[in-house]
Amino acid sequence: xxxxxxxxxxxxxxxxxxxxxxxxxxxxxxxxxxxxxxxxxxxxxxxxxxxxxxxxxxxxxxxxxxxxxxxxxxxxxxxxxxxxxxxxxxxxxxxxxxxxxxxxxxxxxxxxxxxxxxxxxxxxxxxxxxxxxxxxxxxxxxxxxxxxxxxxxxxxxx
Amino acid sequence: xxxxxxxxxxxxxxxxxxxxxxxxxxxxxxxxxxxxxxxxxxxxxxxxxxxxxxxxxxxxxxxxxxxxxxxxxxxxxxxxxxxxxxxxxxxxxxxxxxxxxxxxxxxxxxxxxxxxxxxxxxxxxxxxxxxxxxxxxxxxxxxxxxxxxxxxxxxxxxxxxxxxxxxxxxxxxx
Numbered sequence: 001x002x003x004x005x006x007x008x009x010x011x012x013x014x015x016x017x018x019x020x021x022x023x024x025x026x027x028x029x030x031x032x033x034x035x036x037x038x039x040x041x042x043x044x045x046x047x048x049x050x051x052x053x054x055x056x057x058x059x060x061x062x063x064x065x066x067x068x069x070x071x072x073x074x075x076x077x078x079x080x081x082x083x084x085x086x087x088x089x090x091x092x093x094x095x096x097x098x099x100x101x102x103x104x105x106x107x108x109x110x111x112x113x114x115x116x117x118x119x120x121x122x123x124x125x126x127x128x129x130x131x132x133x134x135x136x137x138x139x140x141x142x143x144x145x146x147x148x149x150x151x152x153x154x155x156x157x158x
Numbered sequence: 159x160x161x162x163x164x165x166x167x168x169x170x171x172x173x174x175x176x177x178x179x180x181x182x183x184x185x186x187x188x189x190x191x192x193x194x195x196x197x198x199x200x201x202x203x204x205x206x207x208x209x210x211x212x213x214x215x216x217x218x219x220x221x222x223x224x225x226x227x228x229x230x231x232x233x234x235x236x237x238x239x240x241x242x243x244x245x246x247x248x249x250x251x252x253x254x255x256x257x258x259x260x261x262x263x264x265x266x267x268x269x270x271x272x273x274x275x276x277x278x279x280x281x282x283x284x285x286x287x288x289x290x291x292x293x294x295x296x297x298x299x300x301x302x303x304x305x306x307x308x309x310x311x312x313x314x315x316x317x318x319x320x321x322x323x324x325x326x327x328x329x330x331x332x
Contacts, residue, residue, distance in 0.1 A: 042292035045184060055257070056292055059283045084290040086190040116164070 028068055035064050035077055040089050048091065189290055189309045196223070196300050197288040201278035204255050204263055211252075211278050213304060220330045221250045222323075223298040224274070224314075225286065227258040228266035230294045236313035237270050243319065244273035249327050253277030256286050256294055299323055301330045 033050055039060065041052035049057050049064070060081070067077045081089045093099045191197075200212045213223075224240060226233045244251055253274035255263045260279065267277075280286055289298065292311070299308040308326055310318060 042187065056283070059287060063287060083190060084287060085292065086187055086290070088187045 031074070032061075032065055032068050035068070035074055036061055038078065038091055039064075039081055040091055042085060042089065186311065187292075189306075189311075191290055191298075191306050192309055194306060195304050196298065196306050197285070199278075199280075199285045199288065201254075201280060201285060204253070204260065204277040204279050206276075207260075207279070211276070213300070216250070216252070216300070217304055218302050219250060220299070220301055220327050221252060222327075223252050223254055223289075223300060225254045225256050225289070225291050225294050225296040225298075226277075227256045227294050228262040229258065230256075232313045233295045234270065236295055236315070237273070239314055239316060239319060240273040241271040242273075248324065249331075250275050254285065254289075255279050256291060257281065257283045297323075299327055299330075 036050035037048045039049040041047045041049050041054055041057040041060075043054035043056050044052050047057075049060050063080070064077055067080065072080075078090065087093055087099075093102060095103055196213045198213060200210050203209045203211060226237075240251055243249075251273050253276070255277045257280065263277070263279075267274075283291075289296070290309075295313055297310040297314050298306050301307050307330060308323060310323070314323065
């Protein structure tokens with residue numbers, strides 16, 4: 001168990017250099033790599049352009065490279081891709097009305113869950129503070145045990 | 159009973175969303191090109207490399223642009239439909255021969271029939287990128303003003319042709 005954990009920790013702490021350019025790469029090379037990692041390969045949809053070996057990915061990488069060489073900005077290059085392949089080509093979807101639910105949804109769910117948790121905890125605490133039976137509970141108890149006797153009467157009887 | 163209300167009220171819509179999500183095809187990426195002017199290009203013809211074609215040459219006509227290649231397996235599936243359609247002469251079909259070798263492409267057309275008025279050659283796939291091509295075959299319906307009205311990614315089927323492409327093409331012709 002401990003060894004497994006150790007192995008996992010070692011692997012987690014390794015720098016993620018598999019996907020980054022080799023040391024000494026030029027600034028332009030780094031930029032190309034960064035842009036490619038923001039773009040999805042449409043053939044194998046769960047890989048970025050940088051990681052995909054599909055032929056189309058090669059063509060699109062060539063486009064990115066040419067446009068970087070031509071001095072276009074990152075935003076311009078991403079826009080070039082979006083115009084042709086739609087927002088889907090971006091790994092990070094833009095914030096706009098159609099993606100509102102996508103961006104806000106998880107936080108809204110988290111907030112709703114937090115509210116429910118608080119409400120439940122409060123109800124529980126109140127129940128713990130006031131253990132008196134409600135009318136419904138009393139009826140059930142009386143049906144099983146017979147009529148409940150107030151404590152002082154009980155003392156007199158003993 | 160009451161204590162089951164909220165968990166169920168959350169769980170059932172969630173299952174509904176997941177069920178719909180399972181049925182969606184992630185390959186069907188909505189094209190941003192539908193409703194926009196077909197990107198311009200000028201490419202040599204497959205059979206007459208000295209001649210060139212530009213989409214503007216088709217102004218005033220409703221036509222199909224079919225992206226194909228001899229290496230593309232599913233192009234073969236849709237091909238008989240295109241051959242059939244071209245025989246009926248309902249609307250002109252032009253081919254965009256995508257990342258192919260000229261000799262292979264010509265042999266392929268000889269073998270399976272040539273439904274195209276002509277095909278143009280996009281040898282390095284640059285025009286394909288302008289058209290957002292990522293899964294050959296792809297088919298574009300382009301109207302008289304040169305606007306893309308419909309795009310099919312993957313092979314055209316008989317149903318799609320009968321129920322979507324042809325009715326749309328006929329209504330655009332009017």
